[in-house]
Amino acid sequence: MSHEKYDRLIEVARSLEAIATAVVHPCDASSLAGALDAARMGLIRPILVGPRAKIEAVARENGLDLSGCELVDAPHSEAAATQAVELVKAGRAEALMKGSLHTDELMAAVVRKDTGLRTARRISHCFVMDVPAHEDALIISDAAVNIAPTLEVKMDIVQNAIDLGHALRVPEVRVAILSAMETVNPKVPSTVEAAALCKMADRGQITGGILDGPLALDNAIDLAAAGIKKIVSPVAGRANVLIVPNLEAGNMLAKSLSFLAQADSAGIVLGAKVPIILTSRADSVTARLASCAVAVMVAHARRESPTKVIA
Template identity: 70%
Template sequence: MERKHEKYEQLIARCKALAPVPTAVAHPCDESSLRGVVEAAEMGVLQPILVGPRAKIEAIAAQFQLDISRYELVDAPHSQASAEAAVKLAREGKAHMLMKGSLHTDELMSAVVNSTNGLRTAHRISHAFVMDVPSLDRAIIITDAAINIAPSLKDKVHIVQNAIDLAHALGFGTPKVAILSAMETINPDILSTIEAAALCKMADRKQITGGILDGPLALDNAINLQAAKIKKIDSPVAGMADILVAPDLEAGNMLAKSLTFMAHADAAGIVLGARVPIILTSRADSVMTRLASCAVAALVAEARRVDASKAVTL
C-alpha cells in the first residue's frame, strides 16, 4: 500500500509540462463530474468546454462552490443533445479530447459511433483501463473491459494495437503484451487459446506492431515471474506483462474490478480508436482516478499531436 497512487502521480506530473488540452465535457450535471473537470483544469491537464444545460450546470457549480467562470459553456437541452454537441466540437477540431460527464456511457458512445456525425476512424473503437496496482512496480493496461462485448479475432487485432499505442503514449517503451486465457497451452476446445496464438503469429508477421506478444497465458503466469518459472514457461512476456488482453468484456471487467476491490487498485479509463481520446469516468471514481484518467487522455492527445506534426514535416 505504500506505493498507492505513485504511478498515477508520475503520469499527472508529466502532463504539467504540457499545454492544457481543449476538452469537450458532455453533460457535467452532478457534483462529482463537474468537480473532476474543475480539479483537472486547475492542475493544468485540460481546458474544459462544458456542454449541457446551462442553468443546471451553473446551479450545481454555485451549490458546491465550484468556479467555472473561466470556462466556455455550450448550452444543450438534455444529455443526448449534450453528447452530440460535444462530439461535434471534437469533430470540428475545437476539442482534442472528449470527456464523459453524468450521462450514461451508452448515450455518449452512440454519438461517438454515429456513422454520419461521429468520431469513427479506420480503427476499431476499444476501451482500456490503466491500472495502478499498489503491489506491482509498474502500471498495467487491461483491455477491453467496457466496449467490445465478444470481440472477434479481427476486433482483437485493433484492441491489441490500440493498447500498444496507448502504452507508447504513456512512455512504456516496447510493451509486453499477454493474451489471456484460462491456460497457457493451446486447447482446440477453448477459442481464446487459438485466437491468442493467432495474434502472436500476426505480430510476428508485422500485422500488429510496437509490442512483444505472447499467449495464451493464464493470469498468474502473465504477471508473476515465479509462477511462470514454476510452470517452465520460456517467454519474454510471462511474469512481466505491461498489457493484459482479456478474451471478452466479461473477463476484462471482472479482472479490473477484482483488482480495484480486492487489491486496492485504481482504474483510469479511456476509449481509444476514435478521432480523439475519450475519458470515461465513473461516479464511484476517486479524485486521483479522475485526474489520472484525464492525464492518460492528455498524454495520448499529445502523442497524436507529435505524430501529426512529424507527418506534416515528412
C-alpha cells in the same frame, strides 16, 4: 493508499500543454468537480457542454467556480453528446470527457456513421490500473466496450493498447493475451485466438509491442509462476498489457484488482478521432485526474504522429 504510478503519470502530463476537452453533460457534483479539478491541475481546458442553467445550479450548490470555463448550452444529454462531437470535428476540442450521462448516450454520438468520430480502427476501452503491490501500471483491455470480440476486433484492441503504451512512454510494451491456460487447446477458442494474434504480430499485422499468449493471469504477471510452468518468454511474468478474452473477464479482473488489491483504475476509450475520458462516480480524485492525464498524453502523441491512429 499511495499510488505513485499515477502521481508520476500526472506529473508528466502536467509538463505538457493542457488540451481543450469537451465535457459532456457535467450535471452532477462529481463530474463537474472532476473536470474543474483537472483544469486546476493544468491538464485540460474544459468546454462544458450541457444545459447552462443546470450546470450553473450544480456549481452554485456545491461551491464550484466556473470562471474561465467556456459553457456551450445544450438542452439535454443526447444533444450535449452531439454538440461535443461537433466541437471535436470543428477542431475546437482534442478530447471528450463523460459527465453525468450514460456511457451509451455518449458513445452513440461518437460511433454514428455519418456524423460521429469513427476511424478505420475499432473503438475499444483500456483501463490503466495502479495496483499498489505491483511494480508497473497495468493496461487492461477490453473491459467496457466490446462484449465478445472476434479475432479481427481483438487485433484492433491489441493495437490500440500497444499504441496507448507508447503514448504513456512505456519503454517496452509487453502484451499478454490471457486465457485460462498457457497452452493452445482447440476446445478453448480464446487460446487459439491468442496464438493467432501472436502470429499476426510476427507477420507485422500488429506492430510496436511484444506479444505472447495464451498466458494464464498468474504466469503473465508473476515471474515465479512463469518459472514454475517453465515458460521462456520476454512477456511471461513481465506483462504490462493484459488482453482479456471478453468483456466479462475484463470486468471481473479490473473489479477484482479494485476491490481486493485496492487498485485505482483510469479509463480511456481509444480508436476514435480523439481520446474519450470515461470516469465513474465511484472513482477517486486521483483516478479521475489520471484518466485526464492519460488523455493528455494520447492527444499529444497524436499531434506528434497525426497519421497514426492512437486514439
